[in-house]
Amino acid sequence: MKKYIFFAAFLFCLSNKIFAQSVTVQATIDSLQILIGEQANIELQVAMNKNQKAIFPVLSDTxxxxxxxxDIAKPDTQYLNNNQRLLITRKYTVTSFDSALYYLPPLEVKVDNKTYKSKPLALKVYSMQADTLHPDHFFGQKAIMKAPFAWEDWWGLIICSLLALPLLALLIYLIIRIRDNKPIIRRVKVEPKIPPHQQAMNEIERIKGEKIWQKGLAKEYYTELTDAIRSYIKGRFDFNALEMTSTEIIDQLLEIDKTEDISDLKILFQTADLVKFAKHNPDINENDANLINAIDFINETKVVEEEQKPQPTEITIVEKRSLRAKIALTIGITIISLSIIALFVYIGIQLYELLA
Incomplete structure (x- = not known):
C-alpha cells in the first residue's frame, strides 16, 4: 500500500515539474564583442503550449x-510536436557608440499573466585603437574613384534622343505648313451623266439576268422592275415618280402627253400592285410580257441623243486651307512642342545625375 502511495506522489511531482517546464524563455546574442557603431542581434525565444498566450516586453529605443x-523584428512563430507546441522568436538589433562592457538584464515575457525571465547577457563594445606614438601622423585624402561605365544607365537617354529627332523634324514641317498657308489644289474627275433611259436599261438587264421570278420571288421581281421604271420616269419627265402611286404616275403621264399610248405600262403597274398587295402569283409568260412592256415603254419615250459617248473630264479645284485644318495644325504643333520640351528636360536631368 505504501508503495502505491509513494508511486502516486512521484507521478504528481513529476507532472508538476513537467507543467512548470512547459514554458521556457531563452535569450541569445550573436556577437559578444563589437566595435563602436557596429550592430549585434539579440534573439528572444519563447517555447510554450499552443493554447497559451505570450506578451513580449515593450522596449523603447534604449x-x-x-x-x-x-530595430525590432516581427515575431516568427514555429509549430513543434505535431502542432502541440509553439516556438516564438523575436529579434532585437542593438548598437552602441560608447566603449564599455554592458550588462544586459534579463528580458521578461508574460505567458498567461505569469512572468518568465531569460538569462542576462553581456556585450563588450570596443573603440578604434589610436596611434598614440604618432599623433601627428594621418592618412591623406584618397583619390576620387570613377564609377564604372554601364550601358543600362544610358539606354533611357539614347532612346529619348532618338525619339526627339523625328519629333523635331515633324514640328519644323508643321510650322512651315502653317506659315506658308498655300492653297490646297485638288483634281476632280467628273464622269458624264448617264441618260435616264440607259440607266433604266442597265437595271432591267440586271433584273433579267438574275431571273429572280423563277425562284418564286415575284414580289421582289416586280418591286425592282417598277423601281427601275419609276427612276426612268423621274429623270425623263421630271416629276418624282418614286414617291407616287401607280395611278398617280399614269395620270401624270397622260397630262404630259395625252396622245401617248401607255396601256402596256398601265398593265405592268396593275400586275405589280396585285403581286405586292394582293399576293397575286403570275405565270412565267406574264412576267416576260411585263418585262417587254417596260423595255418598249423606255424605247418609245426616250430622248434621242448623240451616238458618241461623252468622255470624262478633269477639273481643278483650288481651295484655301480651312479653319479646322489650321486648328488641327496648331494643336499638333503645341502637343509636339511640349513633348520635345519634356524630352529635353528629362535628358538634361539624367545627364546631370550621371555626370555629377
Missing amino acids: LVKGVEIV
Missing part, C-alpha cells in the same frame, strides 16, 4: 544606458 535598439 535597452540599457549606452545600448540603443536599432
